[in-house]
Amino acid sequence: MTHPSSVRRLLVAATVSLVAAASVLAKDITLLNVSYDPTRELYADFNKAFAARWKAKTGDTVLVKQSHGGSGKQARSVIDGLEADVVTLALAYDIDEIGERAKLLPADWQKRLPHNSAPYTSTYIFLVRKGNPKGIKDWSDLVKPGVSVITANPKTSGGARWGYLAAYGWALRQPGGNDARARDFIARLFANVPVLDSGARGSTVTFAERGVGDVLLAWENEAQLSLKEFGVDKFDIVYPSSSILAEPPVAVVDKVVDKRGTRAAAQAYLEHLYTPEGQEIAARHFYRPIDDQVAAKHAKVFPKISLFTIDDTFGGWAKAQKTHFADGGVFDQIYTRK
Amino acid sequence: MPRAHLLLTRHSVLPGFNLALGFTLLYLALIVLIPLSAAFLKTATMTAPAFWSAVTSPRVLASYRLTFSASLAAALLNALFGLVVAWVLVRYEFPARRLVDALVDLPFALPTAVAGIALTALYSSHGWLGQWLPFKVSYTPLGVLVALTFIGLPFVVRTVQPVLEDLQQEAEEAAATLGADRWQTFRRVIVPTLMPALLTGFALAFARALGEYGSVIFIAGNMPMVSEITPLLIITKLEQYDYAGATAIATVLLVVAFVLLLAINALQAWTRAGHGP
Numbered sequence: 359m360t361h362p363s364s365v366r367r368l369l370v371a372a373t374v375s376l377v378a379a380a381s382v383l384a385k386d387i388t389l390l391n392v393s394y395d396p397t398r399e400l401y402a403d404f405n406k407a408f409a410a411r412w413k414a415k416t417g418d419t420v421l422v423k424q425s426h427g428g429s430g431k432q433a434r435s436v437i438d439g440l441e442a443d444v445v446t447l448a449l450a451y452d453i454d455e456i457g458e459r460a461k462l463l464p465a466d467w468q469k470r471l472p473h474n475s476a477p478y479t480s481t482y483i484f485l486v487r488k489g490n491p492k493g494i495k496d497w498s499d500l501v502k503p504g505v506s507v508i509t510a511n512p513k514t515s516g517g518a519r520w521g522y523l524a525a526y527g528w529a530l531r532q533p534g535g536n537d538a539r540a541r542d543f544i545a546r547l548f549a550n551v552p553v554l555d556s557g558a559r560g561s562t563v564t565f566a567e568r569g570v571g572d573v574l575l576a577w578e579n580e581a582q583l584s585l586k587e588f589g590v591d592k593f594d595i596v597y598p599s600s601s602i603l604a605e606p607p608v609a610v611v612d613k614v615v616d617k618r619g620t621r622a623a624a625q626a627y628l629e630h631l632y633t634p635e636g637q638e639i640a641a642r643h644f645y646r647p648i649d650d651q652v653a654a655k656h657a658k659v660f661p662k663i664s665l666f667t668i669d670d671t672f673g674g675w676a677k678a679q680k681t682h683f684a685d686g687g688v689f690d691q692i693y694t695r696k
Numbered sequence: 697m698p699r700a701h702l703l704l705t706r707h708s709v710l711p712g713f714n715l716a717l718g719f720t721l722l723y724l725a726l727i728v729l730i731p732l733s734a735a736f737l738k739t740a741t742m743t744a745p746a747f748w749s750a751v752t753s754p755r756v757l758a759s760y761r762l763t764f765s766a767s768l769a770a771a772l773l774n775a776l777f778g779l780v781v782a783w784v785l786v787r788y789e790f791p792a793r794r795l796v797d798a799l800v801d802l803p804f805a806l807p808t809a810v811a812g813i814a815l816t817a818l819y820s821s822h823g824w825l826g827q828w829l830p831f832k833v834s835y836t837p838l839g840v841l842v843a844l845t846f847i848g849l850p851f852v853v854r855t856v857q858p859v860l861e862d863l864q865q866e867a868e869e870a871a872a873t874l875g876a877d878r879w880q881t882f883r884r885v886i887v888p889t890l891m892p893a894l895l896t897g898f899a900l901a902f903a904r905a906l907g908e909y910g911s912v913i914f915i916a917g918n919m920p921m922v923s924e925i926t927p928l929l930i931i932t933k934l935e936q937y938d939y940a941g942a943t944a945i946a947t948v949l950l951v952v953a954f955v956l957l958l959a960i961n962a963l964q965a966w967t968r969a970g971h972g973p
Contacts, residue, residue, distance in 0.1 A: 430935040437937075455937050511918060514935045553835045553917040556931070560914070563813075569822040570835070684936060685753070693920035694754050 385418040387623050392442035394429040394516060394606070395559050396580050400643035401446070407639060408630050412623065420623055428557045429516035436462065436611065443615050443624040446608040448516030450474070451675035453609050462613040476605035477631035478645035481665055482517075482524040484596040485565065485574040485581045492572045496598045497528040500573065501546040508571035509551060510561040512682070512689055517558035521575040522689065523678060524602035527671045531600065545692045566593070577604070579644035582659070600664040602671075606645075732950065738943040750944040755920050756929055762837055763926040764952070767905035770844035775898045778852025779890070785853070786860040800853045803846055808910030815843055816915040835917030840925060843911040848901030855897035856890055863889055891967040899960040906953050 393401055405422040412420045425432065425440070429448035436442045437460040447453055450468055457463045468475045486494050492505055500507050510518035522544065529535055529543035553570060555561040558577060565574035566588050573596075576584070581595050608628050615621040630636045637647040641656040653660070672678040682688045739747065750756070785797055803811065819826040819833035819842060826833055833839050863886065871881040909927040916923045926949055933942035 428935070430937075434934060434937070459937065511932070513932045552919075554919060556913055556918065556928070568816065568820045568834070570820065679936075685750075685933075685938070685941070690755070690920075 387418055387420045387620060389420060389422045389443040389620060389624055389627060390425065390441060391422055391444050391446055391627075392425045392432050392436055392440060393446040394432060394448040395426055395557060396517075396577055396583070397446060397606075397643075398424070398426050399583075400640060400645065403643070404631070404636060404639045407635055408627055411630060411635070412626065415626075418623070420627075422627065428514065430514070436460070441614050441618065442611050443618065443620050444608060444610055444628055446606065448604075448606050449519065449675060450605070450607045451679050452516065453607055454676065456611070460613075462611050463609055464612065467609045468607060470610075471608065471628060472632060473648050474605050475607040475609055476648070477608060477628070477636065478606070478640040478647055480578050480604045480606065480645055481601045481663070482521040482575060482604065483578050483581055483601060484598060485576045485584055485593050486596050487572065488592055488594055490594050490596065494573050494596055497525055497543075497547075500525070501543060501550060505550055505573065506552055506571040507547060507550045507573055507575065508553060508561050508565040509575040510558050511554040511556055514556040515558050515561075517577050517580075518561070518575070519678075519683060520577075520602055520604045522682065523668060523672060524598075525575075526682070527602055527666050528598065528600055530671065531666065541688060541691075544688070548689075548692050578646070578660075582644035597661050597663050600666065603665040603667045605667075735943045735946050735950065738940055739947045742940045742944060746940075747944050750933075750941045751948045755924065756926070756945060758921045759924045759926040759929050760948075762840060762923065763906060763949075766837065766840045766844055766925075767902050769841055770848050770905050771898050771902035773841075773845050774848045774852045774901045775894055778849060778897060778901075779856055779894060781849075782853045782856040782860055786857060800850050803848075804850050808847060808908065809914065811846055812843060812911035812914030815839070815846060815911065819915070834915050835919075835923070837916075837923050839915035839917065840912055840923060843915050844905040844908060847908055847911055848905050851900040851904065852894065852897035855893045855900065859890055859893040888967070892964050895960055895964045895967065899957055899964075902960075903953055903957060906949060 391401060391405075401422070401424050405424070408422065409420050412418060425435075425442070427435075429452050433445070433447060433452035433456055436445060436456050445453055445456065453463070453467060454465075457465055457467060471477070473479075484494060486492070492502075493499065494505065499505065509521050512518040512522040525547055526540050526544050529540035530537070532539075553561070553564055555564055558580060561574060562576060562580055562584060564570050566584055574581075581593075585593060585595065608631065610621065610624045610628060612621075615624045631640070632649070634649060634652060637649040637652040638655075641647045641652055641659070644659065646660050647653045647656065668675060668678060672681075680687070742750070781800065785793065785800075816834045816839070817823050819829075819839060821827060821832060821834070823834070831838070833842060867885055867889075868881050871885045876884065907927060909925070909931070912925050913928055916925060916928075918924055918928060926945060930942045930945050930949075933939075933945065
């Protein structure tokens, strides 16, 4: 053992085992959260809060990486092999597809966390030009002649699907409302749409920066964010008489966390969204908290309006998707019927 | 020694033919053929009627019309004005010539989304340019043409420029001394020399325009039946997890593009052989 290279080897071995020992004491964990577009700022804040909690609880350092994009596109990335520990997407249908096509999580994933696995909710509302020059108060005003409506394409944007269903659901719920009338209403609404961007952020830009249109159908949080970003002197938010309860769901991706050994952290990460701290952060980013106390604190930001759910009105996502947004569905018929 | 081997080696004058050809085929297979055949294989999972209805639905047909006509128009515009730009850059000395020369490459370097957003802002009805125009550009098929022209410009300039630089002015002078007027010199001397390069540039600009997505979706307005480009419909299909339907449309786009490029190549060979204008 006097040979210099043996000594060096011994030293290397000692160092390696030291490092290994240290990493047993405090692990470095990375999680990948694959999310949709408007949650960027929300999760930037939340990740910091969670990392601090997790460090205090376990001593481990957790670094949560974020990936954002259109909800459907993000789901497809996960199906095609992007190793997401957790997915936090715009609609349950996208996570359903991850379960069905890639078998990465069980079909009943939505029952595993409270409130249909949606730790916060949102809805679809109107953003209008300051002073509301066209006098837009409710969904019925959107089909008036001369009103120009901006929304993203429901076929490519998860958010726009919520908006479409909100309009359709409102029409269904009017006195004497039925499918034929609702179809007619939605066709007239889309006849007033001059531009269909592919994503919700894109249509916000078209409305706010390009100056196109009189009213933007927007996520509640995006509308609030636009006020913050572009100034309250530019736009007003209008709450229609009723809208849809949007539940952006979250889920642990079982196959990935089991492979990477990150299940405990991933699970805790999502559960932390339900704690008062997580709820507070969601509310600060204009997502409606489900915790009553936090909700009461922010009641001023979130006016009470009548919200209907996709399950009650449309029989769930799978059915709504098939009837309305699949090829040849109600949305396609609006444009090809003429 | 097998005969085939002898046959292959007999014709090559340069050494290393086998290795170079092997490498070329492997490289092309890895980079081009395998990814593309994946698209064809995915399409092959569809039944014939399903394929037919996916690639001939009214919205898809409308998008072919827009994509092919706008790409063709943009490539033609670029062939014409790209030639002028290349001519000016090669034949004249003027201040900031190098700067202008560098500007030509910008559409290459700029992320297409940035280009799309910038063009949309410029040509929207409140934009710097759009407010002075009597007709709408952003959110109409015309906007598609503008975006495709923008991204296609460097192809023609960069293919024509080197040929123009090599073109000896003596040839033109000789034509002049032999009694040709300016138009005849241009038509009989310059154009035939430039034609193959011009066609290459045209083909590249056209092919690029067919597949362009990033810049167009911002300016097109994406209205079904009016201003949806074919690549957008492919994305739309993917968004519905309809992988086969998406690749079906992609296959049609690929095959048509390939046939058109082959035709342009043939035309090029024909002009190079001394025919043409």
